[in-house]
Amino acid sequence: MPAAPAQPAATAPGPLRRYSPPVLAQLFWASNFVVAALVVDEFSPLELTFLRWVGALPILLVLAQLIERPQWRAAMREWPRHLLQAALGMVGYTLFLYAALATTSPVTASVISAINPAVIAIAAVIVLGERIMALGIAGIVVSFVGVLVVVLTGQGGGELAFSSGDLLMLGAIAVWTAYVILGRRQATPPITATAIQAGMSILMLGPVLAIVGFTATPSAEGWLGLAWIIVFPSALAYLFWNIAVSTLGPSRTGVFLNLLPVFTALIALLFGEVITIGQVVGGLIVLAGVSLTTRPGATRAGPEQPAPSIPSRDLDAR
Numbered sequence: 210m211p212a213a214p215a216q217p218a219a220t221a222p223g224p225l226r227r228y229s230p231p232v233l234a235q236l237f238w239a240s241n242f243v244v245a246a247l248v249v250d251e252f253s254p255l256e257l258t259f260l261r262w263v264g265a266l267p268i269l270l271v272l273a274q275l276i277e278r279p280q281w282r283a284a285m286r287e288w289p290r291h292l293l294q295a296a297l298g299m300v301g302y303t304l305f306l307y308a309a310l311a312t313t314s315p316v317t318a319s320v321i322s323a324i325n326p327a328v329i330a331i332a333a334v335i336v337l338g339e340r341i342m343a344l345g346i347a348g349i350v351v352s353f354v355g356v357l358v359v360v361l362t363g364q365g366g367g368e369l370a371f372s373s374g375d376l377l378m379l380g381a382i383a384v385w386t387a388y389v390i391l392g393r394r395q396a397t398p399p400i401t402a403t404a405i406q407a408g409m410s411i412l413m414l415g416p417v418l419a420i421v422g423f424t425a426t427p428s429a430e431g432w433l434g435l436a437w438i439i440v441f442p443s444a445l446a447y448l449f450w451n452i453a454v455s456t457l458g459p460s461r462t463g464v465f466l467n468l469l470p471v472f473t474a475l476i477a478l479l480f481g482e483v484i485t486i487g488q489v490v491g492g493l494i495v496l497a498g499v500s501l502t503t504r505p506g507a508t509r510a511g512p513e514q515p516a517p518s519i520p521s522r523d524l525d526a527r
Contacts, residue, residue: 355498
């Protein structure tokens, strides 16, 4: 009997297949900064946040069911944690972000947002008992210096400036840090958690919107911008991010966070925004600091904590 033909060896996915998902996730999240800045004059931050999650919820439910096949009853047993995270990550962060974009540029907002890993590292020391080593401390200091360069050089007019939007972005970072720290011990899969929290956000925002009233009269471009925010930053970005985490691992995927301000600047340029020298220099300083903060050895786990990593749900709601 002739021998069976040898089966071809399975080949590992090429670089394009491995790295395109995290790149696309950052590209779509970066577009949220730019597109939201364009439509924030047509929707209030409350209206934009509410409509974003109303539109994204059905897509997230389908993605969760197809990819994670969750046990919904088991996931809902964590409802107190989901409710708190919805208030912080879905409602708080998004309201702060959209309010900030009314008075600051999307590039400045994204650069300020890029210090989040450093702030999370500080919070992990306080809450989780992690230790920041000398490398991590250096990275945190460098990151904050970069942000100061960006916000104090203003819009390139030659004088120091600090807008209310910059301050609102610091508020966004604070609530997002709390959201991430809470999510470290969450058992619900990330897309499922995002879907549940989106639904809870709708329930929280709906009564408020009913009281204050829906006053937006958006143009066709405004509705198009909202549709983009619903589909790309609010749904597809999570899909690509979690694909990347499953193939590359959390730590390697986390390196791609550095692309967020870069992509935001490129998209802003395509839409005709002027990028200032202060934004470029400050952004590069922030990226250098983030690189130091997220390198192996920058932090150490506490006595009862697992080794630190960037879980897949750390960027939910961006």
